Amino acid sequence: MRITGDGTTGGTPAxxxxxPYPLRGNAVGAARRxxxxxxxxxxVGVEPATEQIGYRGPTACAAxxxxxxxxxxxxxxxxxxxxxxxxxxxxxxxxxxxxxxVVLKIVKRFLDTGVALQNIRTAVQHLRGRGFADLERxxxxxxxxxxxxxxxxxxxxxxxxxxxxxxxxxxxxxxxDVEHAxxxxxxxxxxxxxxxxxxxxxxxxxxxxxxxx
Numbered sequence: 001m002r003i004t005g006d007g008t009t010g011g012t013p014a015x016x017x018x019x020p021y022p023l024r025g026n027a028v029g030a031a032r033r034x035x036x037x038x039x040x041x042x043x044v045g046v047e048p049a050t051e052q053i054g055y056r057g058p059t060a061c062a063a064x065x066x067x068x069x070x071x072x073x074x075x076x077x078x079x080x081x082x083x084x085x086x087x088x089x090x091x092x093x094x095x096x097x098x099x100x101x102v103v104l105k106i107v108k109r110f111l112d113t114g115v116a117l118q119n120i121r122t123a124v125q126h127l128r129g130r131g132f133a134d135l136e137r138x139x140x141x142x143x144x145x146x147x148x149x150x151x152x153x154x155x156x157x158x159x160x161x162x163x164x165x166x167x168x169x170x171x172x173x174x175x176x177d178v179e180h181a182x183x184x185x186x187x188x189x190x191x192x193x194x195x196x197x198x199x200x201x202x203x204x205x206x207x208x209x210x211x212x213x
Contacts, residue, residue, distance in 0.1 A: 052190050053189060053190065053196065054082075054085065054189075055095065055097075055100075055185070055187055055188070056094070056095060056096075056188065057071055057072075057093065057096070059096075059185045059186060060082075060096040060101050062181065062185060063101050063105070063178050063181035063182050063185060064101050064104035064105040065105060065108055066105075074107065075094060079107065079120070079121060080104050080107055082095055082096045082097075082100055083096070083097050083099070083128075084097050084100070084190055095190070099127075101182065102127075102171070102174055102175055103124055103127050105174050106127065106140070106174055107120055107124065109169055109174075110140075110142065110147070113142065113144065113167045114144050115142050115144055115147060115167075116144070116145060119142075119145070119146065119147050120147075122147070134151075135171045135172065135175065136171070136172045137151050137152070138151055138170075138171045138172070139155075139168050139169065140168065140171065141159050141160075141168045141169075142166070142167050143167075150168075156168065
């Protein structure tokens with residue numbers, strides 16, 4: 001599925017049925033989205049309860065590998081807004097969901113490889129509209145001007161053989177990277193506001209050394 005920011009159907013179509021799909025405009029993936037795409041379980045063993053945990057800006061930045069300046073700019077321009085809690089004014093803290101952080105990391109990778117911002121915006125809309133199981137098998141490919149969704153290895157090969165895809169992001173791999181990063185950082189329960197303190201790996205290592213003495 002091809003992603004274009006203007007909603008047009010331009011570009012090279014998939015060469016065979018079931019090939020890579022270019023994503024288009026605001027109706028991203030509508031024809032392929034399953035009725036039951038509501039999140040049920042994470043693609044890498046993440047339980048639905050993960051969506052009940054939010055992450056503040058600095059934590060989201062650390063897990064996504066971006067600066068706070070980037071995070072703030074993307075939120076203010078609507079590129080990636082926090083879905084748990086936006087900033088309402090002075091003194092309020094944005095709160096990002098696990099999925100938000102995954103999207104932040106994907107946006108960073110696309111920007112680093114020169115993908116057009118307009119196409120990145122459409123890709124973000126697409127990612128937000130898909131269920132967890134869809135994200136597990138999804139690979140986003142780009143030639144810098146267009147972003148394609150591939151949901152099988154055959155589709156990736158089909159796109160590469162066509163000379164179009166030069167950069168790929170396996171969303172499931174990004175998901176695991178973010179999951180690992182956030183497992184070492186603090187989160188916040190959405191319902192109670194309770195801070196969830198993660199174990200510090202350095203403290204755990206020191207404790208193991210002390211037990212060994």
